[in-house]
Amino acid sequence: MTADETARLRAELRLAHQHAHTADAERAETEAQLLEARAQVLRAQAHAARTNAETAGLRLAVDDVRRLCQLVLDESARPYAREQAQDILTVIDAALAGDKPSPGDGAWHTVWLEGKWRWVTSRMTTAEREHAADAVARHSAVLAVADNDPGRGEPEDLRWWRDDA
Template sequence: MNSTELARLRAELRLARQHAHAADAERAETEARLLEARAQVLRAEARAARTHAETAGLRLAIDEARRLCEMTIDSSMRVDAVDQARDTLTVIDAAIAGDKPSPGDGAWHTVWLEGKWRWITSRMTTPEREHAADAVARHNAVLAAADNDPDRGEPEGLRWWRDAA
């Protein structure tokens, strides 16, 4: 073997080693990305488990509050206590049903009070009307609770399209 062939073989060996090192680096980076992805999945599973545990704990607390309210309603002689227990059950049921007030509810209530409700809602589809009316009713319920008037109910004429049918 002459010196030219030996130099060429050494160059090819260096090139092969560089290629092997580059392949090892790529493999290590791919494995690191895989481990990061697995860690993200495990973090997401942990968040879901924590949320489930919190939900279960809240459900137990709600069930206990409901049980105590029902016990008060069944056995208390104090009218105020019974009324308060019924109000508490109403709030619990509304929260579970998803009837929580939102900032948009106040806006729709203002439209109800200050706008031409019938004219505005006549330009909506029935589902849009129902959505707007539900928002007004939720906000009205919040105001009724603040006024200590839980029996107030929905404003008259709120769902005019039902009355017209």
């Protein structure tokens, strides 16, 4: 092998080593970017889990207050206590609904109009019944405004379980 061939082979070997090191560096950089992306996904999942935990805690507290208010409505002989409990329930419902009808309100209203309301709701918990009745009441209020009858109020016998107590 001549000196020129040896020099050419050494130059090619240096280029091959340089290319291998560059490829290793690019691979390491790509892997680091992938790990950063995975870390961002995990942070987002952790944030969502924390938010869900906070929401669940708030929902439990609201359900407890709602249950206590319902107990006062069902058991108290004091009109002021009953009125206050109903006011609290109204505030909770307004806060949770944001005074805006949801897309499901119309569906519940249809069940109220066309279905066997008492039968359907008799298979629910009280909280579920209240949720469904609140949806019907919200949609009824929207219809009442559309009919230019804002003082119409809730449909009669909507919350039948309260009457049976």
